[in-house]
Amino acid sequence: MRRLGLWLGLVVFLAIGALVVTAVAAKVVIDNQQAQARGVSLMSCDASVGPTQPGQGDRGKVDASKLDDEQRGIVALIISIGKQRTLAPRAWQVAIQAGMTESGLHNLTYGDADSQGIFQMRPSMGWGSVAEVTNPTYAVNKFYDVLLAVRGWENKRPGDAAQAVERSGFPDRYHKWEPMAATLVESVGQVVDVVACGTGMGALLPPSQAAAKAISFALGEQGKPYVWGATGPNSYDCSGLMLRAYESAGIILPRTSREQYHAGAMLPVREAQPGDLLFLSTDPSDPTAIHHVMMYLGNDKVVEAQQTGVPVHTRAFSFGERQLVPQAVRPGV
Numbered sequence: 615m616r617r618l619g620l621w622l623g624l625v626v627f628l629a630i631g632a633l634v635v636t637a638v639a640a641k642v643v644i645d646n647q648q649a650q651a652r653g654v655s656l657m658s659c660d661a662s663v664g665p666t667q668p669g670q671g672d673r674g675k676v677d678a679s680k681l682d683d684e685q686r687g688i689v690a691l692i693i694s695i696g697k698q699r700t701l702a703p704r705a706w707q708v709a710i711q712a713g714m715t716e717s718g719l720h721n722l723t724y725g726d727a728d729s730q731g732i733f734q735m736r737p738s739m740g741w742g743s744v745a746e747v748t749n750p751t752y753a754v755n756k757f758y759d760v761l762l763a764v765r766g767w768e769n770k771r772p773g774d775a776a777q778a779v780e781r782s783g784f785p786d787r788y789h790k791w792e793p794m795a796a797t798l799v800e801s802v803g804q805v806v807d808v809v810a811c812g813t814g815m816g817a818l819l820p821p822s823q824a825a826a827k828a829i830s831f832a833l834g835e836q837g838k839p840y841v842w843g844a845t846g847p848n849s850y851d852c853s854g855l856m857l858r859a860y861e862s863a864g865i866i867l868p869r870t871s872r873e874q875y876h877a878g879a880m881l882p883v884r885e886a887q888p889g890d891l892l893f894l895s896t897d898p899s900d901p902t903a904i905h906h907v908m909m910y911l912g913n914d915k916v917v918e919a920q921q922t923g924v925p926v927h928t929r930a931f932s933f934g935e936r937q938l939v940p941q942a943v944r945p946g947v
Contacts, residue, residue: 674792761778831858836928840924881944
């Protein structure tokens with residue numbers, strides 16, 4: 615009888631354990647669905663960008679603007695396949711840098727020895743047949759297959775990871791396209807602020823195309839100096855940066871931070887989404903005392919033109935920050 619009781623107890627314990635596991639799994643699914651409904655991407659935001667000199671923060675944006683239709687189509691394909699395979703943005707960036715270095719992001723039918731295609735893969739070295747390596751979908755998938763087999767690729771500088779796949783005689787050349795690739799990951803892949811990523815946290819997607827364009831513009835101005843009263847293109851103050859960022863998205867904001875506080879829909883600051891404006895005031899309860907405006911990027915980060923001597927930059931942000939006004943503003947709404 616005692617043995618029977620032990621068996622019954624074990625059965626009940628296992629049954630309860632199964633129910634707990636099922637409940638946890640269900641919650642994870644629900645959390646993912648709810649996050650997606652709010653416009654949140656749970657994909658790791660871990661692309662990275664190489665160093666640029668002060669005042670050259672728009673280099674990636676400039677390089678990206680020079681791409682032709684075929685190049686842009688290949689970038690879109692690289693990112694699309696990366697998303698389908700649930701690969702982190704760093705993988706997309708590695709592939710973009712490799713493709714730009716090897717072929718200029720063109721599907722070439724020629725190259726050194728028997729190298730062909732976007733990544734100049736060689737049929738004689740086992741990359742696939744000529745027909746396969748010149749098929750963009752095959753080539754991108756093959757590149758990702760080999761990249762994933764590289765031990766520790768995700769912890770390497772993107773150009774070094776590209777070299778580990780390509781094994782070029784000129785290993786440093788992949789680094790040239792870091793800023794451009796990071797810009798494309800942001801704009802085409804809709805990943806916010808790849809420069810500050812690397813922590814494995816999820817990336818928040820902007821609530822609208824206008825917000826995405828404004829974010830892209832503001833991030834592209836990083837490194838430019840703060841000058842009080844400046845509205846670009848060579849320097850900015852805090853509200854001048856917000857003015858031009860949203861102007862690039864077709865939304866006209868007033869000139870000053872105090873006026874911008876009234877230039878959109880208000881919402882509780884802790885509900886802010888990427889692209890929303892956040893304000894600092896010497897008296898957070900008094901909008902007439904506002905003295906600074908910045909743009910929220912998600913994941914506790916902002917982009918701003920802060921003060922004299924500090925160029926446009928991104929930084930860590932806390933909703934417990936002193937002087938934070940309790941309302942955020944969503945321009946254009």
